[in-house]
Each structure stands twice: as structure tokens, then as C-alpha cells.
Amino acid sequence: MIVLNPPPLDTSFVPEKLLFRENEINKIMASTIVPLKNGVTSNTIIYGHSGTGKTATIKYLMKENPSMIYENGLSFSSIRQLLEHAITRLGKPTAFRGISMENIFTLLNSIMKLRGNIVLVIDEATNLLKNDQEGMYNIFRNNEIFNTHLSLILITMDYPFTYLGKNYGTVSEIKFSKYNERELFNIIRDRSIKALKPGSYTGEILQFISSISSEFGSARFAIELLQKSAYLAEYRLSDIIENDDVRSAVSLINPYITESKLSGLNKKELIVLFSICSNLKNELKTSVSDIYTGVSIISNTHYENISRKELYEIITRLEILGIINGNIESEGNKKGVYKFVSIDDVPVSILGRKIEDLLSRM
Ligand SMILES: Nc1ncnc2c1ncn2[C@@H]1O[C@H](COP(=O)(O)OP(=O)(O)OP(=O)(O)O)[C@@H](O)[C@H]1O
Ligand SMILES: [Mg+2]
Known part of the structure; x- marks a missing residue:
């Protein structure tokens, strides 16, 4: 059991204390x-x-x-x-x-x-x-x-x-006004404490939910995401909410046609996306060099060769298609900037399986 007290996860719930208002x-x-x-x-x-x-x-x-x-x-x-x-x-x-x-x-x-x-x-x-x-x-x-x-x-x-x-x-x-990420984080943290079993969620998961919801600035969206993620995890008989539960919940709230987007991709693009999905199983973001490592292994088994330059071009195209999100992050102390990739709205486990199936038929 993850949800011990359901009412605070309902959007009609009126909290005793209203934050930021x-x-x-x-x-x-x-x-x-x-x-x-x-x-x-x-x-x-x-x-x-x-x-x-x-x-x-x-x-x-x-x-x-x-x-x-x-x-x-x-x-x-x-x-x-x-x-x-x-x-x-x-x-x-x-x-x-x-x-x-x-x-x-x-x-x-x-x-x-x-x-x-x-x-x-x-x-x-x-x-x-x-x-x-x-x-x-x-x-x-x-x-x-x-x-x-x-x-x-x-x-x-x-x-x-x-x-x-x-x-x-x-x-x-x-x-x-719309709520910002920090405000949404505090709102859902309060609901988690009231509704969920201690230890069934991490600060990182709440951060992930508030970051996705901040695009809309909506506490309704954030609370619904928390609720659906918790029930999806419970349904899997898991004791803890994981990244893919949140991604599944987003795809439930925002049904999103992955199939048609995938069908437009060529073999190299599918290989890159597969590598991204594998890296994101336990992470929220993955760096271009980690994607490259995965790509080198996968492309070998598919008799393809993808250069670093090609990898950058493919990542940009996947971003334009709205399949992945790219973020440039700085390491500070003038070490330069790195590109990170994330997927927020489709469970990477499901996406990975679909790509495997498509690749096996190519
Ligand atoms: N500042 C807040 N602190 C705690 N919970 C909040 C806060 N703002 C909103 N919520 C919660 O978020 C959910 C949505 O809020 P609410 O229904 O008031 O939005 P709304 O502006 O009326 O949206 P709509 O226009 O869709 O009706 C509710 O569950 C509400 O309790
Ligand atoms: Mg309203």
C-alpha cells in the first residue's frame, strides 16, 4: 500500500492552510x-x-x-x-x-x-x-x-x-498567477505527507512531478500527477513510486500518440532513442556521452555506425519532434557546458519495448 489516506489527493480537497496565496x-x-x-x-x-x-x-x-x-x-x-x-x-x-x-x-x-x-x-x-x-x-x-x-x-x-x-x-x-516549480513542490509535498506511506516517495520524485507541472503552473495538474503515479506504483505492487510511474501518469493525463511519432523515425534515430530510454530507466536525465556509449553497443548489433556528429544531429531532430527534451547545463568553474536529455511524458520502459520491436523488423 502506498496511498494510506486518499482525500488529500483529490482535487476537491480544501487544505487547512493554503500555501502562497x-x-x-x-x-x-x-x-x-x-x-x-x-x-x-x-x-x-x-x-x-x-x-x-x-x-x-x-x-x-x-x-x-x-x-x-x-x-x-x-x-x-x-x-x-x-x-x-x-x-x-x-x-x-x-x-x-x-x-x-x-x-x-x-x-x-x-x-x-x-x-x-x-x-x-x-x-x-x-x-x-x-x-x-x-x-x-x-x-x-x-x-x-x-x-x-x-x-x-x-x-x-x-x-x-x-x-x-x-x-x-x-x-x-x-x-x-501560475505556480512556479518551488511552489508546486511545496504543495505536493504537503499532500504526500498527508496521503502517502512514509518512504514510498523521494524528494527527487516530487521534484520530477513539480518540474513537469511547472510548464502549466497548475496545482491541479501536479496533484493529479502525484495521485496517478501513486496508484500506478501500487498497481505494480511496488512499495515506492518510480520515475516511470510519473511518466505513465503523464501519458494517462495527456494521452500522447507515440506510435505515429515513432513510425516516422529511421533506424539510426531509433537506435539513439533506444539508448536514451535505456539510460533513463533509473535516471531523470542522461548526458550525450552516456548516450554515445549506449549507441556504440546497440549500433554494432544492428550493423550501423553512428558518429558523434550524427548523434548530435539526431538528438536535435528528436527534440524538434517533441519526443525528447534537451537541456544545456553548465558544470560551473569554466569547465564548459554539457547537454542532457530527458523524457517526461512517456514511460521509457514502454517506449523502449516499442523501439525494440520496430528495430527487430528493420
Ligand atoms: N496554494 C495552494 N495550496 C495548497 N493547495 C492548493 C493551492 N492552490 C491550489 N491547490 C489545490 O490544487 C487543486 C486545484 O486548485 P483549484 O481547484 O482551486 O484551482 P482553480 O484555479 O479553481 O482551477 P480551475 O480553473 O481549473 O477550476 C485543488 O486540489 C487545490 O486544493
Ligand atoms: Mg476552480
């Missing part, structure tokens, strides 16, 4: 929650790429702030429908569908008289913003139009102001 939490408090305590309403839009913690931050704030209510915009085709749902949840079921906006806001007013002013959070609001401009206008300006004190937080992935008209009044914007 203090600034954003403070901004939301200052723009919305604190003014509301003084009776001042406001409209805020939170935006940022997938997995940057928008929903988690709101859920975290909701634990401390009962004035906030949450709806997911994807479940509704109009603001009116969404508000009817919110009102029903707040204990005032609307007698029939399709009551007027005016009646909806009268009901909201009576609810807020009893329980205090409300911050309505609409997550995944992009479609509603695009498709229900009239509904949006009504909730953004509910204060003036219906004399209601409803504050609003909308959450979207793209920059919303391109399709938001000017007549919505003052709207604060809060951007959620």
Missing part, C-alpha cells in the same frame, strides 16, 4: 469581505489559469465567512436560474420557475434582513458572462436597480474584461 486572500478580504461588514457592497472578478487555486481560495475563505455563498455557473443557463437556486438553498424556495428579477431581489432582500448581507460567489462564470449580459447587468448593479446589498465575486479562467461592457460599474480584478 496570502496576498490573494488579503486582496479578497480587503475588496469584498471587510467592506461588507461595514455595509458596503462591491463587485470583484478573480481570474487565472486552471489549477491556480481560485476555487480553493474561495472555499478556504468560506470556512471563516458565513456571509459567502457559492454557486457554480456551469450548472445554470442564466443568472435568473442561478439566483433562484441560491434563494432556495437559503431557505426561501421560489414557488414557481421564472419569477421576475424584481421578485427575486425582493426575496433576496428579505433573506438578507434576517441573515445579514451576502457575498454571492459565481465560480466558472465565463459562459454566463458571455451569454447572459442582461442578467449580469442586473446583479452587478443590484444596488441601484433593486436597492439590494448583494456583493459579487465572479471567477473565470481568461481575462474577463474583454467581454465585460463598461456599464457594469466599478469592478475590482484579482489575478491568480
Whole structure:
């Protein structure tokens, strides 16, 4: 068993402590929650790429702030429908569908008289913003139009102001940036400690996962990768998560057509790739000279001869095809730079077997 406690690996899990989002939490408090305590309403839009913690931050704030209510915009085709749902949840079921906006806001007013002013959070609001401009206008300006004190937080992935008209009044914007590699590492380390058996993962594996995920800057991607890698290792009856479990997990999340890419390669290119796969079985990266050593042995058995110059050209071509990643690293103290090669998104054991099969038929 590797996964001892599954919930922290679920993307709907809300951690007790949210890392690296203090600034954003403070901004939301200052723009919305604190003014509301003084009776001042406001409209805020939170935006940022997938997995940057928008929903988690709101859920975290909701634990401390009962004035906030949450709806997911994807479940509704109009603001009116969404508000009817919110009102029903707040204990005032609307007698029939399709009551007027005016009646909806009268009901909201009576609810807020009893329980205090409300911050309505609409997550995944992009479609509603695009498709229900009239509904949006009504909730953004509910204060003036219906004399209601409803504050609003909308959450979207793209920059919303391109399709938001000017007549919505003052709207604060809060951007959620992508997480960097170090931040992702800390987020998944926290989840690993909570969910996985001690000793079933190494710092290096967590580093590998965060490095792959940093391309997207998404904590969602990183946590999903950790979860899938752990289960894949468990499925192999292994006690520890290995590099290839992570690569398999990436290929599960990002199904990737290896076959068609391989079919375009000639014999020499397949030999080089095979050598890279062999070297990467227990390593995350391999140097050009180690690849060359492998290539010399393999090419002999296949009656080929690959020079160092050819090797460099083939490595460049494999990089351009997106099959391998190349990185130049410096050894420091003016010793020069070395090229290293890695494969992050396909399990090298599977790739190696496919190449062996192709080579045997050439
Ligand atoms: N700062 C953080 N600290 C700890 N966990 C985090 C943090 N940010 C995000 N997570 C976790 O990452 C996962 C994804 O985050 P979340 O669902 O909030 O992203 P999102 O920005 O709402 O993405 P989407 O636009 O795809 O809905 C969740 O499991 C969440 O708990
Ligand atoms: Mg979300």
C-alpha cells in the first residue's frame, strides 16, 4: 500500500492552510469581505489559469465567512436560474420557475434582513458572462436597480474584461498567477505527507512531478500527477513510486500518440532513442556521452555506425519532434557546458519495448 489516506489527493480537497496565496486572500478580504461588514457592497472578478487555486481560495475563505455563498455557473443557463437556486438553498424556495428579477431581489432582500448581507460567489462564470449580459447587468448593479446589498465575486479562467461592457460599474480584478516549480513542490509535498506511506516517495520524485507541472503552473495538474503515479506504483505492487510511474501518469493525463511519432523515425534515430530510454530507466536525465556509449553497443548489433556528429544531429531532430527534451547545463568553474536529455511524458520502459520491436523488423 502506498496511498494510506486518499482525500488529500483529490482535487476537491480544501487544505487547512493554503500555501502562497496570502496576498490573494488579503486582496479578497480587503475588496469584498471587510467592506461588507461595514455595509458596503462591491463587485470583484478573480481570474487565472486552471489549477491556480481560485476555487480553493474561495472555499478556504468560506470556512471563516458565513456571509459567502457559492454557486457554480456551469450548472445554470442564466443568472435568473442561478439566483433562484441560491434563494432556495437559503431557505426561501421560489414557488414557481421564472419569477421576475424584481421578485427575486425582493426575496433576496428579505433573506438578507434576517441573515445579514451576502457575498454571492459565481465560480466558472465565463459562459454566463458571455451569454447572459442582461442578467449580469442586473446583479452587478443590484444596488441601484433593486436597492439590494448583494456583493459579487465572479471567477473565470481568461481575462474577463474583454467581454465585460463598461456599464457594469466599478469592478475590482484579482489575478491568480501560475505556480512556479518551488511552489508546486511545496504543495505536493504537503499532500504526500498527508496521503502517502512514509518512504514510498523521494524528494527527487516530487521534484520530477513539480518540474513537469511547472510548464502549466497548475496545482491541479501536479496533484493529479502525484495521485496517478501513486496508484500506478501500487498497481505494480511496488512499495515506492518510480520515475516511470510519473511518466505513465503523464501519458494517462495527456494521452500522447507515440506510435505515429515513432513510425516516422529511421533506424539510426531509433537506435539513439533506444539508448536514451535505456539510460533513463533509473535516471531523470542522461548526458550525450552516456548516450554515445549506449549507441556504440546497440549500433554494432544492428550493423550501423553512428558518429558523434550524427548523434548530435539526431538528438536535435528528436527534440524538434517533441519526443525528447534537451537541456544545456553548465558544470560551473569554466569547465564548459554539457547537454542532457530527458523524457517526461512517456514511460521509457514502454517506449523502449516499442523501439525494440520496430528495430527487430528493420
Ligand atoms: N496554494 C495552494 N495550496 C495548497 N493547495 C492548493 C493551492 N492552490 C491550489 N491547490 C489545490 O490544487 C487543486 C486545484 O486548485 P483549484 O481547484 O482551486 O484551482 P482553480 O484555479 O479553481 O482551477 P480551475 O480553473 O481549473 O477550476 C485543488 O486540489 C487545490 O486544493
Ligand atoms: Mg476552480
